[in-house]
Amino acid sequence: MENFVVSARKYRPSDFKSVVGQQHITTTLKNAIKNNHLAQAFLFCGPRGVGKTTCARILAKTINCQNQTADYEACNTCDSCLAFNNNNSFNVHELDAASNNSVDDIRNLVEQVRYPPQQGQYKVYIIDEVHMLSSNAFNAFLKTLEEPPKYAIFILATTEKHKIIPTILSRCQIFDFNRIQIKDIGEHLKYIASEEKIEFEEEALRLIASKADGALRDALSMFDLIVTYSAGNKLTYLDTINNLHILDYDYYFKVVDALLEESIAKTLLIFDEILKKGFDGQNFVTGLSEHFRDLMVCKDPQMISLLEVSESAKERYVAQSKQASLSFILSALNICNYSEIHYKASKNQRLHVELALMKLAKLPQAISLAALAQEDSKKKA
Structure with missing residues (x-):
């Protein structure tokens, strides 16, 4: 029996053009790659479930791609892209600051930065929930963030920008992610439903999109729940209001x-x-x-x-x-x-x-x- 993969993972965007509702971010990043104007430190901030970590991963994959397409997307066929897609790329390092927030954790990361990539052009460090770092950890990170080696790029992601100290903010190129519009979430749910061959009522998808409050990941979790409830064949408005406990x-x-x-x-x-x-x-x-x-x-x-x-x-x-x-x-x-x-x-x-x-x-x-x-x-x- 094949293991079930939640929609948020199965349909996670693998390139910039498939990112939902963040065109102002993806266009800027693609232009930076095109013109070779990549900053060495990025700060992606915005509500949960809007694509911050996803965009960070796509950027990391694209800048190390050996055969970028004409519109500056990753090819998904070269050795670097395949290694990234299989989660065994040595050029991309992810750190969860919620559980690795001490000075020692940051010192270990800084130590890793000293070594250049064995293959590819850049080593990319994605630090999720960066606002959870302790004050001492932030201070230990300052010098490296200001003057990193040419091959090192830092992408910090946070839902609480106001908790990050000004000295970190001043060293980063800041990208503000928007809540995703109900219409965009609805269209994406339609696409997934058609891919999974699930019949649906448009009003049900609109209700899920509205209830998600701009977070696509929340919408996909609700979508999976209601599809499971309806035995996976049809998604109706009545099932949706009953499951999400919404007043008709x-x-x-x-x-x-x-x-x-x-x-x-x-x-x-x-x-x-x-x-x-x-x-x-x-x-x-x-x-x-x-x-x-x-x-x-x-x-x-x-x-x-x-x-x-x-x-x-x-x-x-x-x-x-x-x-x-x-x-x-x-x-x-x-x-x-x-x-x-x-x-x-x-x-x-x-x-x-x-x-x-x-x-x-x-x-x-x-x-x-x-x-x-x-x-x-x-x-x-």
């Missing part, structure tokens, strides 16, 4: 419809059903705020591009936004925001949310009365 947006449409009808009974019954399914009151209020935000976006055709949902869901948002006035949506956002801020301090959290929902249900009436009062004052004037 259909509930928010029902709640807003009940609020526009000014029906307190309907609204509270829907909220009770949500609680019985095991969802937290604060998560519900947060989701309702996001729903009102999406309705507000739909009020202006120029802003609809800010709505990151499927086409079928977009039609529902546009239709519901036409039923609600902008005054109602803005007032609702204000009430939801207040409820979210004070949720944890409340002694009776269920009642706290129910009071907010009751206020929301009476908003249309309050807005109408305010409009009538304004008209009366104008007539008297």
Whole structure:
């Protein structure tokens, strides 16, 4: 029986063009290789799961490639590339600073730097989670980082740039990695699903991409989990919301419809059903705020591009936004925001949310009365 390989490893990019959502980084690195403007120390910083270590490895492989392609990618066929792909390259050294953060660990690394590569042009040192190095270890590293041998290149990676001392930052060329866009993650998941011959619903992939919060590795882990749950044949929206414990947006449409009808009974019954399914009151209020935000976006055709949902869901948002006035949506956002801020301090959290929902249900009436009062004052004037 063949061992299962998680998607994050199986589909890890092996060249710059396959890196997802970091074109500003990959273009700069390829131009540096093309023009022979390689710095000797790089700092890759950004959130988890966005490709920092992957880009460091691709850079290390590419600069030692013996037959670079016309667009300055690694050939993946020469001895150097094959050795790298098989994890037995003597020119690439990786150090996990989370578990090797002492002065002695850095001294051992500095000692290794003294010896030139036996084969290839560069020796590359990738130090992951570099912010975990102790203050003394940083200081022991300073001189080598400032004046390394010509064949040595250091690539430091971190999720917490602010923890790195300024003297290290000043010696590095800094690259800031972005959170990956929902659209880019969704497209990559589509590619993997087609490669694995898995049927999928686009709304399910969009939900995974949204839940990942810009981290592609998180999205791939969730993707593997849901594929396993569905016996590996089809990935559905229903399986996704059940597995990730996400409240179906259909509930928010029902709640807003009940609020526009000014029906307190309907609204509270829907909220009770949500609680019985095991969802937290604060998560519900947060989701309702996001729903009102999406309705507000739909009020202006120029802003609809800010709505990151499927086409079928977009039609529902546009239709519901036409039923609600902008005054109602803005007032609702204000009430939801207040409820979210004070949720944890409340002694009776269920009642706290129910009071907010009751206020929301009476908003249309309050807005109408305010409009009538304004008209009366104008007539008297």
